[in-house]
Amino acid sequence: MSTRDKVIAIIAEQAVLSPSDVTPDSTLEDLGIDSLGLVESIFAIEEEFDISIPFNANDPKESDFDISNVGAIIAGIEKMIAEQS
């Protein structure tokens, strides 16, 4: 499974949706994921890829990690994985 598919699977599980309902354009708000759901998704992504995402729930917009939509999250994770290897 590609990084993109794995991230979508994690987000879809959190949103209790089928992966096919989660597209790169979807925002977390569209998917009904609240702040608690977001930190849980980030935890699951960190566990899956063994990375550490610079995300501060106190001020998500100031974090060095773009969560504006699913596509941005996937791009951020792909970049971190590339930097790690």
Added chain:
Amino acid sequence: MKRVVITGAGTINALGHTVPETLEAMREGRCGIGQLEFRDVERLAIQIGGQVRNFEAEGRFNRQQMSLYDRFTQFTLTAAAEAVAQAGLEFHGELSARAGVVLGTAGGGVSTWDDNYRSVYEDGKNRVHPFVVPKLMNNAAASHVSMQYNLKGPSFTVSTACASSNHAMSLAFQLVRSGAAPAMLTGGSESMLCFGGVKAWEGLRVMSKDACRPFSANRNGMVQGEGAGVFVFEEYEHARKRGAEILCEVAGFAMTSDASDIVMPSKQGAARAMAGALADAGINGDAVGYINAHGTGTAANDKTECAAVADVFGPHADDLMISSTKSMHGHLIGGTGAVELLACIMALRDGVIAPTIGYQEPDPECALDVVPNVAREAKVDVALSNAFAFGGLNAVLALRRV
């Protein structure tokens, strides 16, 4: 002052997953204590406990709830559902705004602490699930009950070791009696039957390896249990107007502190709590037919408690019945007073006195009618429920038949 009655009861514990199952087990003198089953149990010197069996939490709660509910919260919500269903109350409008929930627990989410310490210390992981804190906090159960039933009045958690539930129920009683709340959910819950939870108790060397035998001369310590008890305390007129079934009246309470020792109980502290509860209820000692004892099965508690009963009741101590149901469900620590209140309700409402099982040899220092081994039928008008905690914090409730 308002009168306070109990209109709903719920429980889950080693004797049953509901109140009827639990009371049936108490009537039959059944023992819920057995071999503990969890990870690393073989490394424990103490391997028995009153564990809740066949509790399929996954079937009751969805995935998101499971990630937020420690076992002590799962027990609480299970018991609360039974209690609220029996009471038939729906919380909206004025009732919702003023009703709340006060619960006792000593340890809160002990297995959440245990699992996550294991993960970071033993397994060397550097990351824990984001819900560890909201899952383990002592008020998690009370908060989830408030959310489940729309309780927007006073809600909080009381933590006074083995007296947590009795302190919680005493406070809920005060809130209803004073008119501050028309109804309160109250009781308590505990779930420390995991490796770390039992290992900590083992350290004190007060645990029995074979059975909890309160008041028996050959008793050799306490046995832990787990579970929850939740009740609906309701203002009498509020309950009467809506035709609710009344299980019994909560007539009075008292809380005292020994102010002497962190683990050894005091006769005076226990006696002042029992006498205080009777005075608060305006009841004479000779009206008391049954006492649900703290009765832990330790040398220290049982003789101190019996001496305190003798001091408070004088010659009437020989006429009343006193039993410890911990012999059957184990010591639920912060949840114990809540489950034991069920034995008082059974005595008052059904006229059945739960026995002290495992009783083998009379102890001259516990020379009271401890209802040994077999339940008994008797008409009881007033019952007391005792809880005497580590730290010398005592809380006794007085209950009356309605």
